[in-house]
Amino acid sequence: MTGKITYSFTAAVWQHDGPGGWYFVTLPQDLSTELRSLLRAEEEGWGRLKATAVIGKTEWKTAIWFDSKKAAYLLPLKSDVRKKENITLNQTVIVVVIV
DSSP states (O other), X not given: OOSOOEXXXXXXXXXXXXXXXXXXEEOOHHHXXXXXXXXXXXXXXXXXXXXXXXXXXXXXXXXXXXXXXXXXXXXXXXXXHHHHTTOOTTOEEEEEXXX
16 A cells, blocks of 8 residues: 555553553554455564654654554654653553554
């Protein structure tokens, strides 16, 4: 598939319980289902799909990861992004993902 697809959604920030405690937002189920059906062939290992993300004024290159338990993609939120945008745990944020 060529070109880029842009999705915008709101989601609550959560933290993984494991070592390192990464922060994430979960893409909505309907968007995840659509993305998986359109772009699954472009996924790399472990369901990784390259993306650009935007929250507030901060844009960064990243990847979203398919979580089979949630049947949805997860977007990791880097520490520097959280600091720049004053993002805290459980906060609801507006996210733009471009794949």
